[in-house]
Amino acid sequence: MLDLMRLFSQVVEEQSFTVVARKLGISQPAVSNQIRAFEEKLGVKLLYRKGKGFALTPEGEVVYSHSLKMLEAWSELLREIGGSEKLMTGKVHIGASHIPGEYLLPVYLANFRKSYPEVKFKLSIGDSLEMAEKVLAHEVDFAVVGAIFDTEKLTSEFWLKDELGLVVSSDHALSSSQSIELKTLKDYPMIIRETGSGHRRAFEEALAKAGLDLNDFNVALEVGSTEAVKNAVRSGIGFSFLSKHALESCVKQGLVWMSVQDFNIERGFFLLSRRNKPITVIADECYRYLAYQRPEIGS
Numbered sequence: 001m002l003d004l005m006r007l008f009s010q011v012v013e014e015q016s017f018t019v020v021a022r023k024l025g026i027s028q029p030a031v032s033n034q035i036r037a038f039e040e041k042l043g044v045k046l047l048y049r050k051g052k053g054f055a056l057t058p059e060g061e062v063v064y065s066h067s068l069k070m071l072e073a074w075s076e077l078l079r080e081i082g083g084s085e086k087l088m089t090g091k092v093h094i095g096a097s098h099i100p101g102e103y104l105l106p107v108y109l110a111n112f113r114k115s116y117p118e119v120k121f122k123l124s125i126g127d128s129l130e131m132a133e134k135v136l137a138h139e140v141d142f143a144v145v146g147a148i149f150d151t152e153k154l155t156s157e158f159w160l161k162d163e164l165g166l167v168v169s170s171d172h173a174l175s176s177s178q179s180i181e182l183k184t185l186k187d188y189p190m191i192i193r194e195t196g197s198g199h200r201r202a203f204e205e206a207l208a209k210a211g212l213d214l215n216d217f218n219v220a221l222e223v224g225s226t227e228a229v230k231n232a233v234r235s236g237i238g239f240s241f242l243s244k245h246a247l248e249s250c251v252k253q254g255l256v257w258m259s260v261q262d263f264n265i266e267r268g269f270f271l272l273s274r275r276n277k278p279i280t281v282i283a284d285e286c287y288r289y290l291a292y293q294r295p296e297i298g299s
Contacts, residue, residue, distance in 0.1 A: 005067040095131035095143030141283035146198025164265035189220035189238030
């Protein structure tokens, strides 16, 4: 019965038998037959046709609400009795934007596996918007991103703080300056991240607060990853603003971190999940483990 509840909840959330069938690797008629079997077991109609789609009957609304509660209760039960490692197996698929995916999560996942050595991970890395779409599409269990996505279907939980700072190459004309005014940077080529990244969004928001935008600067290069930004800065193409997390291990490798007068960029990284959507026991355990860490920048 729990499997039928889970399938029914997925159909309601996706608003598509076809999408659910594709994600589960079964045929669309198989999904329809399972929903019909669920209705027969309950003795009520759960869905009715509405235009090209469908809607919940009053009974369907009640069943959907209780299904979510029962699935969560089942997950909680398994967590409470699942201290044994035999229950904590399987694969956890996590989405991540570039900074948490490349510099933070590997360490935490390694520590998590010390407690649950049978767990396997898949880590997909891209910009924040792309990862939000993967969470919505059920392509990852949850994600860690640099932007907030609080919608009808997504919820964001603060994880940790990040700081962006000015970075130049060690032989840049500004590398020996003690402090720099933001307007001074207009005279030099700049490297930025791609649209859709939390990094880009935080930077543009900070510029807006200073009464500026990207059109006020000489943008020489737009790239899709943090490592590409670092290599471009190191090669002398221009300056950029980068996460302190991404620089802690390489500030001596041809890069110089500098302060800009009255221009501070702080943002957060967030645990992103589907709202009211149960995930596997081991994925939930991993999510909770990360949520409890909440490290501070520089720690």
